[in-house]
Amino acid sequence: MSRLKGKVAIITGAASGIGLATAQLFAAEGAKVVATDISEDALARAVEEIAATGAEVLTHTLDVSSPESWKSVVADVTAAWGTIDILVNNAGIALAKGLLDTELDEWNKVLAINTTGTWLGMKNVIPSMRTAGRGAIVNVSSLGGIISGAADGASAAYSASKGAVRSLTKHAANYFAGDSIRVNSVHPGPIYTKLIKNYGVTKEQAADAANSILPPHIGEASDIAYGILYLASDEAGFVTGEELIIDGGYAAH
Numbered sequence: 001m002s003r004l005k006g007k008v009a010i011i012t013g014a015a016s017g018i019g020l021a022t023a024q025l026f027a028a029e030g031a032k033v034v035a036t037d038i039s040e041d042a043l044a045r046a047v048e049e050i051a052a053t054g055a056e057v058l059t060h061t062l063d064v065s066s067p068e069s070w071k072s073v074v075a076d077v078t079a080a081w082g083t084i085d086i087l088v089n090n091a092g093i094a095l096a097k098g099l100l101d102t103e104l105d106e107w108n109k110v111l112a113i114n115t116t117g118t119w120l121g122m123k124n125v126i127p128s129m130r131t132a133g134r135g136a137i138v139n140v141s142s143l144g145g146i147i148s149g150a151a152d153g154a155s156a157a158y159s160a161s162k163g164a165v166r167s168l169t170k171h172a173a174n175y176f177a178g179d180s181i182r183v184n185s186v187h188p189g190p191i192y193t194k195l196i197k198n199y200g201v202t203k204e205q206a207a208d209a210a211n212s213i214l215p216p217h218i219g220e221a222s223d224i225a226y227g228i229l230y231l232a233s234d235e236a237g238f239v240t241g242e243e244l245i246i247d248g249g250y251a252a253h
């Protein structure tokens, strides 16, 4: 299990769901994991388990929408491990409101975390990758960033924020390919994490409501983590600007 042996990987939103599954998988594949999240307590609980396996893990409280917060993480990681090989911009929030019902402060908050947070992550980490002459970035968008927000609670702000992540990914891929920095996006369909649990639905109810054609009709966080692992690893060395949909056939349907 050494698909990421020795690589330093920053993961945002690593205290829960897809981010936590990614941190666990990366650690198992030999990466030095920098697990970050806005929730300090949840993060501490989450990484205890990973550290117990003997993996190398650093934790850092990070609000992805804060430029100062990003500067502090990058400075600490560079001081500790000298380099940043992988960035997974995973942190995100949902909002189950359509275009007419969304208030300006709600719109701004979703965009600040999902879109601005992804941009700030790349803005702060890419200079270090450029110096090293290599890097892999995986941005977690959504199926809702491609086929409308129906996949994620019919949210206008969420869809817009994730559509922006999709196009920002292609911009970055194009702009930094010359530095051997690869940038790809992952587009999950419905995955039973806190993001969906917060709506008060059981896994069975969420599966019934989903249009994924593959049983059990709702995915696990690990289903997405495996896709992120591939794009972050050297196995995807000739892959950039791509969008990997992992949705149990939702979009095909």
Ligand SMILES: NC(=O)c1ccc[n+]([C@@H]2O[C@H](COP(=O)([O-])OP(=O)(O)OC[C@H]3O[C@@H](n4cnc5c(N)ncnc54)[C@H](O)[C@@H]3O)[C@@H](O)[C@H]2O)c1
Binding pocket: 012, 013, 014, 015, 016, 017, 018, 019, 036, 037, 038, 039, 042, 062, 063, 064, 065, 090, 091, 092, 093, 094, 113, 140, 141, 142, 143, 144, 152, 187, 188, 189, 190, 191, 192, 193, 194, 195, 196, 221
């Ligand atoms: N679960 C799904 O069905 C689904 C579908 C499509 C896309 N996604 C995307 O996957 C990503 C991960 O979501 P999840 O399903 O694991 O949800 P989750 O709620 O389980 O995890 C999200 C994590 O992000 C953290 N976070 C929230 N705001 C933050 C901020 N400002 N700074 C740093 N961390 C912050 C939370 O504390 C939490 O630990 C999100 O970008 C989400 O939009 C999820």
